[in-house]
Amino acid sequence: MTRHFALAALLASSLMAPLAVHAATVQLTVLARDGQPLVDAVVVVEPISGIAPVAPAPVHATIQQLKMQFVPGTSVLPVGSRVSFVNLDSWDHHVRGVPAGLSGLNAAPDAGFELRLDGKATSKDAAVADVTLTRAGAVQLGCHLHSSMRGFIFVTDSPWAVKTDAQGMAMLQDVPEGAARLRVWHGEQIIEPAPGTLTVTRVTALTVPTQVQPRRRRP
Ligand SMILES: [Cu+2]
Known part of the structure; x- marks a missing residue:
């Protein structure tokens, strides 16, 4: 079915080549409630063009358990990707992944998934366990042994999903020009607000305020 759609999209785009929609770069700066840059927000631009986007290819990613934290704390990964959890601490971790936010309550x-990773002995390789992400949606990571540990994986079938950097900035490439919806997701947001709208033009740079106020992280 998916292949069928991909083929149809390919045909549509080649047939439409002379009238091709221009692809643009969208630069978003996401702000927390206090106006400071919001790090690790996931922005998703969904063009309302009718042309089905081609889902990104799965990747192989690594999430470390290091000094009682998931590193990176937030990952954005295509559906079908494989994640290797690697425990670099000298003590055990017990990683649990559940649907994030309200959907987790009804799951x-x-x-x-759930997995246990032995602590790393000085002269040995770190313990590794793999998980394949089969469904789109946000996953919250925790550890049964250390309740302060939290992390997130945003699993997506969109080619236009990126997380913000330390400056709250996210850059999306090859976005079709025209009307689009804009989703902003953050791990510390309990209810995701309704998507906003934007018009993608050749040069699109937007500042996106949010109501998210992350807790202070330990230094
Ligand atoms: Cu742990």
């Missing part, structure tokens, strides 16, 4: 008890 089946067996939704998500």
